[in-house]
Amino acid sequence: MTTWTEMPQGDEFPEEILTPWQRIGRSLRQDRFAMWGAVVLIFFFALAIAGWWGTSGDDPYFSPSTVRLPDRFKAPMAKPNLDAVASEDAPPLGIYLFGTDELGRDVFARMLEGSKIAMLVGFVAVGISMLLGVFLGGIAGFHGNRHIGPASLLGAILFPVAGGFLFSEISWWVLFPLEGALLFVGVILGMWAESLPAFGFLRRHPIVNVDTIFIVLVDVQLSFPTFFLILTAIAVLPPSIWNIMIVIGITGWVGPARFVRAEILSLRERAFIEAARAIGAKDMRLIFFHLVPNSLAPVLVSATIGIAGAILTEAGLSFLGFGVPPPDASWGNILSDGRKFLFDAPWLMFIPGFAILILVLAFNLFGEGLRDALNPRTRPE
Numbered sequence: 076m077t078t079w080t081e082m083p084q085g086d087e088f089p090e091e092i093l094t095p096w097q098r099i100g101r102s103l104r105q106d107r108f109a110m111w112g113a114v115v116l117i118f119f120f121a122l123a124i125a126g127w128w129g130t131s132g133d134d135p136y137f138s139p140s141t142v143r144l145p146d147r148f149k150a151p152m153a154k155p156n157l158d159a160v161a162s163e164d165a166p167p168l169g170i171y172l173f174g175t176d177e178l179g180r181d182v183f184a185r186m187l188e189g190s191k192i193a194m195l196v197g198f199v200a201v202g203i204s205m206l207l208g209v210f211l212g213g214i215a216g217f218h219g220n221r222h223i224g225p226a227s228l229l230g231a232i233l234f235p236v237a238g239g240f241l242f243s244e245i246s247w248w249v250l251f252p253l254e255g256a257l258l259f260v261g262v263i264l265g266m267w268a269e270s271l272p273a274f275g276f277l278r279r280h281p282i283v284n285v286d287t288i289f290i291v292l293v294d295v296q297l298s299f300p301t302f303f304l305i306l307t308a309i310a311v312l313p314p315s316i317w318n319i320m321i322v323i324g325i326t327g328w329v330g331p332a333r334f335v336r337a338e339i340l341s342l343r344e345r346a347f348i349e350a351a352r353a354i355g356a357k358d359m360r361l362i363f364f365h366l367v368p369n370s371l372a373p374v375l376v377s378a379t380i381g382i383a384g385a386i387l388t389e390a391g392l393s394f395l396g397f398g399v400p401p402p403d404a405s406w407g408n409i410l411s412d413g414r415k416f417l418f419d420a421p422w423l424m425f426i427p428g429f430a431i432l433i434l435v436l437a438f439n440l441f442g443e444g445l446r447d448a449l450n451p452r453t454r455p456e
Contacts, residue, residue: 098448099445099448099449100448102444102447102448103444103445103448106444106447106448108440108443108444109440109441109443109444109445109447109448110444111437111440112436112437112438112439112440112441112444113437113441115433115434115436115437116434116437116438116441119190119194119434119437120194122187122190123190123191123193123194123195125187125190126187126188126189126190126191127191129184129187130184130187130188130191135184136167137167137181137183137184137187137188138164138181138184139180139181139184139185139187139188139402139404140180140402140404141164141179141180141181141184142178142179142180143155143160143164143175143178143179143180144178144179145159145160145179146159146160146171146175146179147175147176147177147178147179148174148175148176148177148416148419148420149171149174149175149179150171150174150420150422151171151172151173151174151182151422151426152170152171152172152174153170153171153174153175154169154170154171155169155170155171160179166181166183166184168183171183173186173422173426174420174422174423176409176412176413176420176423177412177415177416177420182409182422182423182426185404185409186404186406186409186426186427186430188403188404188405189404189405189406189409189427189430190406190430192316192389192399192403192404192405192406193386193389193390193405193406193431193434195316195320196316196319196320196323196385196386196389197382197383197385197386197389198382199320199324200319200320200321200323200324200327200385200388200389201324201327201378201381201382201385202324203320203321203323203324203325203327204323204324204325204326204327204328204330204331204381205331205374205378207324207325207328207331207332208327208328208329208330208331208332208333208334208335208374209331209332209335209367209371209374211289211292211328211332212331212332212333212334212335212336212339213335213336213339213362213363213366213367214285214289214362215285215286215289215332215336216335216336216337216338216339216340216343216366216370217339217343217358217361217362217366218285218358219284219285219286219289219336219340220284220285220286221284221285222283222284222285223262223265223266223283223284223285223288224265224266226265226266226268227261227262227265227266228265228283229261229265230260230261230262230263230264230265230268231258231261231262231265232261233261234257234258234260234261234264235257235258235261237257289332289336293329293332293333296326296328296329297329301326301327302388302391304326305322305323305326305388305392306392306395306397308322308326309322309392309397309398310397314400315400316399316400316403319389319392319398319399323385323388323389324385327381327384327385330377330381331374331377331378331381334370334373334374334377335367335370335371335374338366338369338370338372338373339362339366339367339370342366342369342370343361343366347365348361348365348366351365372449373446373449375445375449376442376445376446376449379438379441379442379445380438380439380442382438383434383435383438383439383442386431386434386435386438387431387435389405389407390405390406390407390410390431391407392407393405393406393407393408393410393411394407394408394410394411395411396408396411406427406430406431407427409423409426409427410423410424410427410428410431413427
């Protein structure tokens with residue numbers, strides 16, 4: 076008889092007793108690099124929350140835009156010149172923790188605001204790309220063999236063309252998603268028309284299948300240099316942080332879509348899908364309640380590493396002057412402002428540069444650890 080003291084404790088449970096989430100947690104805890112990445116990410120999350128609280132509003136606690144010309148180019152940990160700077164403009168901590176820039180603005184306050192921007196861009200942009208990727212990959216994986224006939228192709232052409240004529244007066248960044256919706260509606264209505272008995276002859280003349288269209292879309296997307304495509308779109312659109320997030324998200328759907336499609340192709344013939352079909356589950360329920368949840372493991376890894384890529388993209392755009400519009404601060408435009416004073420005030424480049432390096436490295440380390448934890452073949456014994 077096994078006593079309480081003989082029961083296995085914590086991580087001593089055999090592998091077959093642990094739930095899938097417990098196995099993933101144990102694998103992550105055994106990966107020191109992934110755990111260090113998680114600790115760094117928690118620290119930056121806290122900084123982003125502090126930046127959201129401390130730099131927002133009309134009278135922020137940490138003001139990133141207050142100009143103090145007498146205190147320009149103060150070194151890190153320097154004290155303010157209270158004889159020349161008004162008391163209400165003095166830094167709240169009593170010192171310039173990260174120094175000041177060429178206008179006397181507090182670099183610590185600007186870095187706090189930049190952490191908020193970096194996290195917001197990373198998560199929102201990747202969220203948009205995940206939604207698009209999961210939807211398109213799910214449809215392509217499940218309905219890849221379904222043929223599109225003449226009616227569907229005609230609807231895919233006529234609906235966007237009609238929408239372009241009817242809504243030509245609105246700005247193109249609103250027209251673009253509207254055209255995508257009209258394309259989808261045209262294809263669905265065409266497929267519905269082909270299913271009617273009166274138009275049954277159209278089904279005997281298929282033109283192309285869904286998987287071929289998906290592959291062509293992926294190839295077209297991959298043929299464009301993504302960063303220059305984003306740069307072109309941002310240059311045309313009005314300057315806004317939301318436009319940056321939307322454009323980065325729309326151009327990042329290919330990776331998640333390919334992962335979801337590949338997983339669904341291997342899952343759709345499994346026994347649990349056949350059982351769901353046997354009890355009358357519809358196609359949409361099979362896709363979004365059975366197949367997609369079981370194919371999200373590689374998507375989560377892609378999303379984790381994709382956040383780092385979105386942060387780098389936003390920093391690059393801001394460095395080139397196409398990112399966050401002034402006077403808002405981001406790590407990219409802080410770095411851009413500091414490159415002109417590399418020898419006079421090197422902290423203006425080193426501080427945001429190291430922040431970007433450490434945050435991106437932490438996301439990559441945690442993403443690699445998550446990939447190993449979600450993959451049974453690489454999970455440590």
